[in-house]
Amino acid sequence: MREIESLRSVLGDRLSTDAAEIDAFARDSSRAQPEGMPVALVHAETTADVSAALAWADAGGVPVSVRGAGTGLSGGAVGYPGGLVISLARMNRIVEIDAGNRLATVEAGVITADLDAAAGEHGLFFPPDPASAKWSTIGGNIAVNAGGLRCVSHGVTTDSVAGLEVVLADGRVMHTGSRTRKNVTGYDLTSLFTGSEGTLGVITAATVRLKPIPPGEPRTFRASFDDIGDAGAAVTAVVASENTPEVLELMDALSVEIIESFQPSGIPVPGAAILVGQTVGRDAQEKAEKILEIVRAHRGGDLEISASDSLLEARRLANPALTAQGLRVSCDVGVPVTELAAIFRGIDEIARQHGRRISTVAHAGDGNLHPTVEADDTPEEHRAAEAAIDDITRLALSLGGTVTGEHGVGSVKKHELSWQLDAATLDVQAAIKRALDPRGILTPGRGI
Structure with a gap:
């Protein structure tokens, strides 16, 4: 196809038209399935590659799907018939760890756990902690504003994003945010693109905030409940207390039974639910004990505090x-x-x-x-x-x-948007989309 050859002249072997390869990158981990085959796959290695690909797609009105590691669960990265897939997996450089300012600059394809490990060498950590951290990418996390296990204490991904590099639909490159703690210059475009699910631009790099690793050894705790109402009341009481845990997860009895049959870790199957959490800091043991006092007061039983994090690893499974x-x-x-x-x-x-x-x-x-x-x-x-x-x-x-x-809206939850958002809100979102992507090539029909 002549049009594809014009893009190949810019990208060379970073552009693939192999059907089997395209098919592998036209899917994510959701139940959504491609409705047809994209025409090409871009293995972007630089921001310039993304810029060239989007400029080409915009000129031809070609729909674009963007893929990191394919761990998304909302169908946002599924390819379009006749579309272009842009993979950011090769853009996986950790550009800088600025320990003094507690910042990291990374390309979008960096695996979340890899950034956390690199920060750890400086006594720091990256707070966002999705269950898929060992596979998911920073760009994907930002695109859906991912949460995770540590949200109760550190918030969601947007709370750790200081600035972004974004390629707009027409190929222009823009930068948002700053390296400073305070910045009220203009509109908060960093927050606008965080969670935009690839509908407004393609995030190619980010400057993210890091935090010091808490001193001492963390403690993991658990408690079982025979009544889900007691479990809910216990969680409410713990969250309202001064002893905020680093992690606080709840699994119903069926989940525990299935996880244990999949990979046994010794978790007893509860009557109704099991509460699993973690505390950090030099007073981790003391905080865990105080939390379990609250849990016991709400009829939690089979209480345990451990130095092992096997309970959290089971939750990730x-x-x-x-x-x-x-x-x-x-x-x-x-x-x-x-x-x-x-x-x-x-x-x-x-x-x-x-x-x-x-x-x-x-x-x-x-x-x-x-x-x-x-x-x-x-x-x-x-x-x-x-x-x-x-x-x-x-x-x-x-x-x-x-x-x-x-997880985001993607295609899987698109029909639910009007259940939550009023007509004016939907109109404003559509207006923003039209302003930044007038030809509607970026992840069309999803997210908003």
């Missing part, structure tokens, strides 16, 4: 373990922490109504839940499971929650 057991259709919703018990009870009722097992794990400290519905791998089964997911989402909204807490 939830997604592959559930998938292996046929619980394939997952959901991402958020509720106020005080409504945790109500939504867990509601999910149990929805499972009975639909006649399907539903497993739920939660970043309990910030009220973000990930219910996963049992379904065979067929379109009919997926549609039936989606109906259960829709009911869970409506329940979350009725409790003052949100349709997505950290």
Whole structure:
């Protein structure tokens, strides 16, 4: 194709038209599937590569999907028929660790855990901690404003982003933010692009904030509950206390059973749910003990404090373990922490109504839940499971929650946007999209 050859003349072997290779990069970890084959794949190695690719796509009106490691769960990176896939996986340099200012400058394809390890050599760490940290990229985390296990104490990804390098739809390169702690110059464009899911521009690099590694040895704690209401009340009390944990996760009994069958770690299957958390600092043991005092007062049992982080590693296995057991259709919703018990009870009722097992794990400290519905791998089964997911989402909204807490809207949750956002808000988002991407080439039909 003549048009493709003009792009190849710029990118050389960084442009692929091999069907098998394109297909591998036209998918992510969601249940969304490509509706047709993209025409080409760009293995970007520099910002200039991304700029050239977008300028070419914009001139021809070619839809663009952007991919990091493909760990996304909302369908935001799935390729378009006749589209262009831009992979940022090769843009994986940690450009700088500025220990004095507690900053790192990284390319978008850097793996989250690799940045954390590099920062650790300077006595620092990168606060965002998604369960997929060993595989997900910084660019992908920023694109969906990812959360993770440490949100209860450090917030979501946007709280750690100081500035961005972004390539706009027409190929222009812009920079947002600054290296200073305070910066109120102009609109907060860093926040605008963080969480924009590739709909406004392609993030190619970022300056992110680091924090000092807490002194002392961390402590991991656990408690079991026979009643989900008691578990929810315990979480609310812990979050309201002065002993803020680094991590606070809740897994229902079905989740624990499935995770243990997938990779045994010695976690006892609770009557209703298990609470797992971690404290850090020189007083980690003392804080863990005080937290478990609160938990005990809310009828938590089988209490344990350990120096091992095996409990948290088990929590990170939830997604592959559930998938292996046929619980394939997952959901991402958020509720106020005080409504945790109500939504867990509601999910149990929805499972009975639909006649399907539903497993739920939660970043309990910030009220973000990930219910996963049992379904065979067929379109009919997926549609039936989606109906259960829709009911869970409506329940979350009725409790003052949100349709997505950290995975993003993508294509999977696009139909839910109007359930939460009013018409004026949707119009404003569409206006911003038109202003920055007038030809609508960037991740069209998703995110907003």
